[in-house]
Amino acid sequence: MPVLSKPQSPAGQMDEANPAQFSGKSNLLFGVIRFFAKLLKKLRLYGLFFRLLHQLNLYSPVFYLIEDIQFETAKRKKEQARLISFYRQFVQPGDTCFDIGANLGTRVAAFRALQANVIAVEPQQFCMAYLQRKYRSQEGVVLVQKALAEREGTMEMLIANEHRYSSLSPDYVNYWESHSPDSVAKRWERTQTVEVTTLDKLIEAYGQPRFCKIDVEGFEEEVLKGLTQPIDVISFEYHSFRHQQALDCVDKILALDPNYTFNYSEGNTMQWGLSQWVDGARIKDVITAELSHKKRAGDIYACRPASSSI
Numbered sequence: 001m002p003v004l005s006k007p008q009s010p011a012g013q014m015d016e017a018n019p020a021q022f023s024g025k026s027n028l029l030f031g032v033i034r035f036f037a038k039l040l041k042k043l044r045l046y047g048l049f050f051r052l053l054h055q056l057n058l059y060s061p062v063f064y065l066i067e068d069i070q071f072e073t074a075k076r077k078k079e080q081a082r083l084i085s086f087y088r089q090f091v092q093p094g095d096t097c098f099d100i101g102a103n104l105g106t107r108v109a110a111f112r113a114l115q116a117n118v119i120a121v122e123p124q125q126f127c128m129a130y131l132q133r134k135y136r137s138q139e140g141v142v143l144v145q146k147a148l149a150e151r152e153g154t155m156e157m158l159i160a161n162e163h164r165y166s167s168l169s170p171d172y173v174n175y176w177e178s179h180s181p182d183s184v185a186k187r188w189e190r191t192q193t194v195e196v197t198t199l200d201k202l203i204e205a206y207g208q209p210r211f212c213k214i215d216v217e218g219f220e221e222e223v224l225k226g227l228t229q230p231i232d233v234i235s236f237e238y239h240s241f242r243h244q245q246a247l248d249c250v251d252k253i254l255a256l257d258p259n260y261t262f263n264y265s266e267g268n269t270m271q272w273g274l275s276q277w278v279d280g281a282r283i284k285d286v287i288t289a290e291l292s293h294k295k296r297a298g299d300i301y302a303c304r305p306a307s308s309s310i
Helices: 025-040 046-055 059-071 074-088 106-113 127-137 170-179 198-206 220-224 242-255 280-289
Strands: 097-099 118-120 139-144 153-160 188-197 211-214 235-239 262-265 298-303
Touching: 059 118, 074 106, 097 106, 097 198, 106 118, 127 139, 170 242, 211 220, 220 235, 220 242, 235 242, 242 280, 242 298, 262 280
Parallel strands: 097 118, 097 211, 118 139, 211 235
Antiparallel strands: 153 188, 235 298, 262 298
């Protein structure tokens, strides 16, 4: 299993955490954008701003521009350096990574920095258009505009005002609508019919991945139902308010190979929650006794002992 380590700047590469290496213009522009967003929220005009952008067909170009600016800020560069260092524990040059729920490609960028081949799966038209704009001509990246579930077909995706909350899970959406009624970002006012495939079909098309990351806003269990063969390393997002789903995901992974060991990372800290990898029974105890009482989401990692070449 991977050695537990504190993420550091990748040795022998440019220090991506050094703000001096990046344009101060991006930091300034993003600061202005954040000030404008906070002002709109304070004036209770944030929702109107979202709707106006959609009505004028300006949502995509405006948020693509914001993402481009944010990607060049010192803060984002630090975050990327942390991601690269963390995933280096699993991913080696030439490995294949599945990014299920690629969104705007933060993990795609990290995997490519590690010289891995990436199969980026994202059903949202808004996100896929951005990914195509950024990665279409890049060698080593395959973009798949589909969702994953237990079987192939089509489904209705609930599209949130803020793309990172879009989901195929009505239960996930219902929870946030009842617990965050004043949130503009967590409103689902549109739907999109999406094509659906399975993890097994993805492996059939692109080969066995070394690492599979699953982050699909409450639909993780359904994605794992479409997998009948073990993958060396799997990560899936957990939510404290849906801890039973996390338990079910662990059971599905153990059904593929009972020797998987587990750990977790809270939020986007990219730091291990446990000092050592544990078996399925222990991680289920941790989910029930600890993670279910925390407000933050995070990711649970499953690693096969046979993959412990790192």
